[in-house]
Amino acid sequence: MELNHDEIRRYSRHLILPEVGLAGQKKIKSASVLCIGAGGLGSPIAMYLAAAGIGKIGIVDFDTVDYSNLQRQLLHTDADVGRPKAQSAKETLHGVNPNCEVVLHNTRITSENAFDLIRPYDIVVDGTDNFPTRYLTNDACVLLKKPNVYGSIFRFEGQASVFAPHLGGPCYRCLYPEPPPPGMVPSCAEGGVLGVLPGIIGCIQATEILKLAIGKGSSLVGRLLLFNALDMKFRELKLRRDPECPVCGEHPTIKELIDYEMFCGIVPQPTEANPDEVTVQDMKKALDNPALGIKVLDIREPDEYEIAHIDGVPLLPMSQLRQRFTELDPNQQYYLHCKVGERSLVAVAFLKQQGFKYLKSVKGGINAWSEEIDSNVPRY
Numbered sequence: 001m002e003l004n005h006d007e008i009r010r011y012s013r014h015l016i017l018p019e020v021g022l023a024g025q026k027k028i029k030s031a032s033v034l035c036i037g038a039g040g041l042g043s044p045i046a047m048y049l050a051a052a053g054i055g056k057i058g059i060v061d062f063d064t065v066d067y068s069n070l071q072r073q074l075l076h077t078d079a080d081v082g083r084p085k086a087q088s089a090k091e092t093l094h095g096v097n098p099n100c101e102v103v104l105h106n107t108r109i110t111s112e113n114a115f116d117l118i119r120p121y122d123i124v125v126d127g128t129d130n131f132p133t134r135y136l137t138n139d140a141c142v143l144l145k146k147p148n149v150y151g152s153i154f155r156f157e158g159q160a161s162v163f164a165p166h167l168g169g170p171c172y173r174c175l176y177p178e179p180p181p182p183g184m185v186p187s188c189a190e191g192g193v194l195g196v197l198p199g200i201i202g203c204i205q206a207t208e209i210l211k212l213a214i215g216k217g218s219s220l221v222g223r224l225l226l227f228n229a230l231d232m233k234f235r236e237l238k239l240r241r242d243p244e245c246p247v248c249g250e251h252p253t254i255k256e257l258i259d260y261e262m263f264c265g266i267v268p269q270p271t272e273a274n275p276d277e278v279t280v281q282d283m284k285k286a287l288d289n290p291a292l293g294i295k296v297l298d299i300r301e302p303d304e305y306e307i308a309h310i311d312g313v314p315l316l317p318m319s320q321l322r323q324r325f326t327e328l329d330p331n332q333q334y335y336l337h338c339k340v341g342e343r344s345l346v347a348v349a350f351l352k353q354q355g356f357k358y359l360k361s362v363k364g365g366i367n368a369w370s371e372e373i374d375s376n377v378p379r380y
């Protein structure tokens with residue numbers, strides 16, 4: 001592995017660092033990294049790795065670019081909206097450093113393809129936003145003995161670590177043996193995220209990758225770094241490997257990849273309609289015909305109501321439901337809507353436990369209303 005004259009000029013600020021030098025830069029050039037996700041975390045990770053001279057970067061993403069991504073996903077520009085993220089990422093990275101080989105995997109990582117995707121790479125970096133993929137990535141990396149550079153973000157908080165039982169540290173399951181119940185932890189789409197937060201956490205992940213590549217410094221193996229942007233505070237937790245861990249412990253019970261959707265309690269969407277759901281068309285009928293006697297309630301939060309709401313639909317925020325449900329009539333028929341139809345299903349289940357009989361959740365929420373009924377209502 002040699003560096004040509006252009007590369008020597010390009011990486012000169014690395015080459016004059018004694019900790020990197022020519023030998024370290026050659027190690028960076030010979031390293032390959034699989035980046036799972038080309039979104040908020042994947043953007044700074046892949047861009048800095050390409051700029052730093054990582055020889056090969058694989059990008060796994062099956063999604064397309066949406067307007068709501070542009071607030072933080074700097075790999076993609078306004079002109080990329082609607083295009084595959086993997087393709088857009090490749091073009092951006094080529095622009096940053098044409099010497100970097102970018103391999104596209106325009107697919108969803110699954111238990112069937114995870115080993116084949118990960119095996120050719122030295123290091124895996126987790127830029128995913130959902131629990132099934134996070135556990136899948138963890139287990140596949142443990143079983144293939146690949147370092148898994150982990151990061152996650154939510155609202156104003158983020159965390160990062162390096163999971164590598166083969167280097168003496170714990171894995172993600174040692175830290176979080178069980179996934180949270182489905183619906184308990186809202187996604188960034190439901191809960192929001194500060195745009196620069198993935199920039200900070202992703203840069204920490206990219207830093208760890210470069211350190212692993214050159215073999216210098218103390219890595220985050222065995223440590224969990226916690227960051228709060230509102231307080232501007234970093235904290236650190238020591239992590240220990242759990243001898244009882246089902247994948248990296250003394251007596252592992254997971255020796256091959258499992259069904260991670262099922263493990264995380266995500267039930268496949270039934271092909272027939274959910275009996276607790278109605279469509280936005282049903283909601284329109286209810287609003288147009290008061291004689292039907294159906295009341296529609298918006299259970300989103302006041303900030304969301306201010307962004308977009310449907311005229312004539314009163315607000316009863318989910319965060320106040322436990323205190324205020326007694327204001328509602330348990331014998332009245334209600335349709336509940338939220339942003340995309342996830343929280344309203346949880347609210348329906350809660351109210352049924354309180355003795356309410358005639359409740360439905362509006363499938364797709366106000367975003368479906370905006371798409372199918374009234375485009376004057378903004379989507380967010």
Ligand SMILES: [Zn+2]
Pocket residue numbers: 165170171172173174175242245246247248249
């Ligand atoms: Zn473990």
